[in-house]
Amino acid sequence: MTRTIVVIGGSSGIGHAIARGFAQQGNDPHGTDNGKAHVIATGIEPVAPAGFAEDILEFQTLDVANTEVVQAFFSTLDQLDVLVNCAGIIRRNGAEFTASGFEQVIDINLTGTLRCCEAAKPLLSQSRGCIINTASMLTFFGSAFSPAYSASKGGIGQLTKSLASAWAPDGIRVNAIAPGWIKTDLTAALEKNSERSAQIIARTPMQRWGTPDDLVGPALFLASDQAGFVTGSILPVDGGFSAN
Numbered sequence: 001m002t003r004t005i006v007v008i009g010g011s012s013g014i015g016h017a018i019a020r021g022f023a024q025q026g027n028d029p030h031g032t033d034n035g036k037a038h039v040i041a042t043g044i045e046p047v048a049p050a051g052f053a054e055d056i057l058e059f060q061t062l063d064v065a066n067t068e069v070v071q072a073f074f075s076t077l078d079q080l081d082v083l084v085n086c087a088g089i090i091r092r093n094g095a096e097f098t099a100s101g102f103e104q105v106i107d108i109n110l111t112g113t114l115r116c117c118e119a120a121k122p123l124l125s126q127s128r129g130c131i132i133n134t135a136s137m138l139t140f141f142g143s144a145f146s147p148a149y150s151a152s153k154g155g156i157g158q159l160t161k162s163l164a165s166a167w168a169p170d171g172i173r174v175n176a177i178a179p180g181w182i183k184t185d186l187t188a189a190l191e192k193n194s195e196r197s198a199q200i201i202a203r204t205p206m207q208r209w210g211t212p213d214d215l216v217g218p219a220l221f222l223a224s225d226q227a228g229f230v231t232g233s234i235l236p237v238d239g240g241f242s243a244n
Contacts, residue, residue, distance in 0.1 A: 002026075002036040004079045005223070008064060008116050009087030011043025011052065013184040014134065017212030018084055018219045023056040025220055042073070042087075064112030071119045080123035082223045084132045085113045088152070090186055096148035109152035110159065117163060121172070128171030132222050133160050135178040135234050137242045153178075157234050164232030173231040175222045180238020182210040205240030 003026065010019035019041040026037020040058045043049070048059035063069050064087045074080070088109045095101035113133055124131065136153035143150040156176060164174040181200050183191060191197050191209060201207055218237050221227055236242050 002038055003081040004077065005037055005039045005082040005084065006077070006080060006120070007039065007041045007084040007086060008062065008112075009043065009085070009134075010039075010041025010057070011045055011049055011059065013086070013186070014179060014182060014212045014215050015084070015086030016041065016052070017216055018086065019057055020053055021213075021216035021220055022082070022084075022223070023053070044087075064115055065107050067115055070112075070115045074116075074119040074123065077123055079127060080120055081127045081129040082132070083116060083120045083124065083129070084134075084219060084223075085116055086134045087112055087116075088134065088149075088186075090146055090149045092189075096146055102148040102151075105148035106152050106155070109149065110155040113156060114159060117159075117174075121167065121170070124172045125167075125170040130173040130175070130223055130227075131160075131163065132219055133174070133176040135160065135176040137178055137180045137236065137238050139176075139178050139234060140236075140242055160234060161232045168231060173222075173227070175227070175230060175232065176234045177215055177218050177222070178234050178236045178238065178242075179215055180204065180210055180236070180241040182212060182214070184212060200241075203241060203244050204238070205243065208239065210237065210239055 005022045007015050007019040009015040019039050022037050023039040040060055042060050042062035046061055048054055052059055062073050091101045091105055117131055133156050135156045138150040139153045139157040160174055160176040215237055218235055
């Protein structure tokens with residue numbers, strides 16, 4: 001059996017790590033997985049970025065802010081078993097406090113996730129597949145610096161629960177992972193700020209920043225048969241940050 005997995009926003013960061021994880025699991029002859037994997041990772045870039053791992057992943061350009069483009073992308077697929085939504089942006093220097101900046105972040109992070117879920121639903125109904133959205137620790141509390149990002153991730157939490165309830169009769173499970181402070185391009189400036197980074201580590205019980213690879217295991221679990229009775233959940237992967 002070959003499963004088709006689509007990772008939206010899978011060209012870099014957390015999404016790329018998860019896409020690689022699915023591909024490696026599906027091609028491990030000794031692994032205890034759900035079968036072979038055809039993994040498609042999308043990005044806004046016109047071509048796959050350097051280090052994309054094209055030997056095990058297929059890259060396709062996708063703009064999640066364009067409904068027609070999203071629908072056209074999913075219409076090209078014959079099968080879909082797992083949809084992972086990782087596309088997201090954050091605006092710095094107060095841009096999220098403006099109406100235009102707020103709207104852009106919500107449109108990509110939250111509405112973009114809904115666009116992909118809606119377009120993928122017919123295929124996921126056929127396979128009785130699952131969706132994994134990307135929430136955040138900011139799903140659970142606010143941010144004084146990123147109101148749009150925080151609002152979008154709060155919305156992801158409620159969207160995940162709502163779709164889980166609405167689509168359970170179709171056999172579709174919908175869950176989310178909620179990363180904490182993870183070393184990615186989005187957090188690079190913060191990580192380099194020694195004072196702020198020290199504050200983050202001090203509040204994190206596991207006393208370190210996370211890496212994109214820390215999200216792979218949770219995603220693989222939520223997409224596996226072992227999670228067959230799990231839907232509507234938001235799984236924190238934050239080293240205990242949100243427990244404090």
